[in-house]
Amino acid sequence: MISKIRRYACVALLLTTFGLTVPAFSAGTGLVFVSNEKTHNITVLDPKDYSIVKWIETSRRPRDMRFNNDNTLLYVACGDDDVIDVIDVATLEVVDHIPTGPSPEVFYFSPDDSLIYVSNEENSSLQIIDVAEKVIVGEISTGAEPEGVVVSDDGKTVYVTSEVADMVHVIDAETQTLTDNIIVGTRPRRFVLTPDGQELWVSDELSGEVSIIDRATNQVTHTLQFLPPGFRQVDVTPVGMEITKDGSTVYVTLGRANHIASVDAASKEIKEYVLVGSRAWGVALSPDENTMYVTNGLSDDVSIIDVPSMKVTQSIPVGRVPHTVRIDG
Secondary structure: OHHHHHHHHHHHHHHHHOOOOOOOOOOOOOOEEEEEOOOOEEEEEOOOOOOEEEEEEOOOOEEEEEEOOOOOEEEEEEOOOOEEEEEEOOOOEEEEEEEOOOOEEEEEEOOOOOEEEEEEOOOOEEEEEEOOOOEEEEEEEOOOOEEEEEEOOOOOEEEEEEOOOOEEEEEEOOOOEEEEEEEOOOOEEEEEEOOOOOEEEEEEOOOOEEEEEEOOOOEEEEEEEOOOOOOOHHHOOOOOEEEOOOOOEEEEEOEOOOEEEEEEOOOOEEEEEEEOOOOEEEEEEOOOOOEEEEEEOOOOEEEEEEOOOOEEEEEEEOOOOEEEEEEOO
16 A cells, blocks of 8 residues: 555656646547545546556545536546536646535436536435536435436436435436335445436345336336355445447446456346456446446456456556546547
């Protein structure tokens, strides 16, 4: 750990002492952004050789991140300072802050980027924030410890997980009212929507499952269970998920089981497991979907996976407790 801290300090000292600057970038560079909860920064990796382009200092405890529609800005939820930092992707600098309620964790934009829907963990609510005005325009009570948030492609429906209530809350975006509660597995965390809009996948961390919801009926139609070789069921704690553009495959990080699972979305069958780092958490695919990035919260690194072969090609050290990975593409 000391060596990592020294490395961070040396990078910062070189940039300051010798006046080194980071060149301006345009959108679609493929740069890889990793938020680090305990070092309060974002690691920016060059996808060509995975060298570190820059450490971006943020507000405290950066977690979820999302680009706006044109990828010019990266928004970062910083849980300990109750703000969403705004990063200019061209300059890799924090250029603004949007106040939130207590402990923002996961958020999602409305389709036109005008609103942010953010889960406030300590306040047990979903807040709706006007991006341009930076003011809260709505707040909806949820079950305790809300986390996952996703908005339907038409912007009409918002889904929120409650970790303690073991529910997915269904919210009408126009009226800002709760319309349904769906019981899922224990401690639901994150979502993916299938590209056809028919299914909503929910990772249930403590029951080691993924619940699949039919959006037309708000009913759980399938429950997937995972058990990579050499691990006990109690070790399987799925959190992060990513779906391919064609909707054929879903990748699920399995937390303490130190694997990701590849799932055939149509048959709901697990195709294979890939061993990664300790406590696999976040996951993202490169724009061409040939490379996968997995954040490992307890080994402080990112596993790089060659998707065609489903092999880990290397592990890249980043900051302490990496949370989310996003790719500019």
